[in-house]
Amino acid sequence: MNVWIAIGVTAVGCYLVKYLGLLVPAGALERPLVQRLAALLPVALLAALTAQQTFSDGHHLYLDARVAGVGAAVVALLLRAPFLLVVAVAVAVTAGVRALGG
Amino acid sequence: MERTPGPEGPPSPERTPSPAAPEHPPGSKPRSAVIRDALGVGIAVGLSGFAFGVTASGAGLTVLQACALSLLVFTGASQFALVGALAAGGNPFTAAAGAFFLGTRNAFYGLRLSGLLGYRAAVKPFAAHWVIDETSAVTLAQPDRRSARLGFTVTGLSLYALWNLTTLAGAMGAEALGDTEAWGLDAAGPAVFVALLGPMLKTTAERATAGLGAVLLLVTLPLLPAGAPVLVAALAAPAVLWAEGRRTRTRTGDAPSTTHTGTTDTETADTGTTDIGTTVTGVTDAEKSTREAGAR
Numbered sequence: 242m243n244v245w246i247a248i249g250v251t252a253v254g255c256y257l258v259k260y261l262g263l264l265v266p267a268g269a270l271e272r273p274l275v276q277r278l279a280a281l282l283p284v285a286l287l288a289a290l291t292a293q294q295t296f297s298d299g300h301h302l303y304l305d306a307r308v309a310g311v312g313a314a315v316v317a318l319l320l321r322a323p324f325l326l327v328v329a330v331a332v333a334v335t336a337g338v339r340a341l342g343g
Numbered sequence: 344m345e346r347t348p349g350p351e352g353p354p355s356p357e358r359t360p361s362p363a364a365p366e367h368p369p370g371s372k373p374r375s376a377v378i379r380d381a382l383g384v385g386i387a388v389g390l391s392g393f394a395f396g397v398t399a400s401g402a403g404l405t406v407l408q409a410c411a412l413s414l415l416v417f418t419g420a421s422q423f424a425l426v427g428a429l430a431a432g433g434n435p436f437t438a439a440a441g442a443f444f445l446g447t448r449n450a451f452y453g454l455r456l457s458g459l460l461g462y463r464a465a466v467k468p469f470a471a472h473w474v475i476d477e478t479s480a481v482t483l484a485q486p487d488r489r490s491a492r493l494g495f496t497v498t499g500l501s502l503y504a505l506w507n508l509t510t511l512a513g514a515m516g517a518e519a520l521g522d523t524e525a526w527g528l529d530a531a532g533p534a535v536f537v538a539l540l541g542p543m544l545k546t547t548a549e550r551a552t553a554g555l556g557a558v559l560l561l562v563t564l565p566l567l568p569a570g571a572p573v574l575v576a577a578l579a580a581p582a583v584l585w586a587e588g589r590r591t592r593t594r595t596g597d598a599p600s601t602t603h604t605g606t607t608d609t610e611t612a613d614t615g616t617t618d619i620g621t622t623v624t625g626v627t628d629a630e631k632s633t634r635e636a637g638a639r
Contacts, residue, residue, distance in 0.1 A: 243429075243434070244429055247425060247428075248412055248415070251442045252415035254439060255417075255418055256472060258449055259449045259453055260453070274584070281552045283448055284540065284552045286573065287536045287539055287556075288554070289560040289573050290573060291533050292576075293427070294529075300564075300569060301565065307529060307533065310527055311537060323387075324388070324538050325391055328538065331537075333527065336528075337527070339525060
């Protein structure tokens, strides 16, 4: 039930914010500070989510094979691999390290 | 992945033709070129719905729940954030808050698209669902309203159809696989975030924000209830802006000479994937205006 509540709230919130952008007169949110905040907010959130899902199970910090997988994804990204390949490399390396008992 | 030129900034009055503009303006792009660009983006990014389906399933969502997210939320980063937060056991509202904050950037795309697309009020509620990173990147790169509408529609349609089909395939495939962790599929979520984040880290401000966000999360994770650390980490954005504002103010005297020509950066910036192209450009534009504001 909790999952459905979360899905419902997210769907409504994300839709309204998209619609709001098309609806409000241009210029209303064009202040440089607001734009800058809007650009940096995803950076902060994505970095936090990466750290959370790499180094923890959601409650405790711990290291496992995922760290190797995400590390490999970073290398793939630096080598300019396309999006899907970056994800595939992370999955393959994580599975490989686990198979080897990591 | 398709390289699409990033948008060149908010649609200015000169770039937005009036509704009375001729059907085929001399400088307009051929329909086939617009469709080719739009399909390239729609297909490449649409396929990554597979990674979402797999991740959602690994996080314990049912196939129906994964599909509902792709159908109704339809903005990738928010969807991944939500299933990650739910897997961590956060309460539904904290989980939704993180996803919602990630989705707020779509409002800024909408602002830019609204003038270029010029849809009637009755069409806007339907068009709104497709206002995301990729459709915005394709649409804002078009020279006129006709191409913009075509690019928006083709990208939106192909991406929506594929993203939902591949979500279904990924969720069902993961259920058939059984233990998704043995297959390393729990690494797909963070890898997606890395792939989205990497190209955003162009300037010191972005790197500082990312570093501070990650540190805030790791420090607060053992202390706060699930879901809350991500929201605390979001404070890295205003914190960096505040620090930057202070620095700019102390430099105001010589600022005019440092006003930089953002356009070259933007054009040479690598737009590894389109959704990232938009973000990078958005950042550069915003940065430019911030600096100019500081210079005044």
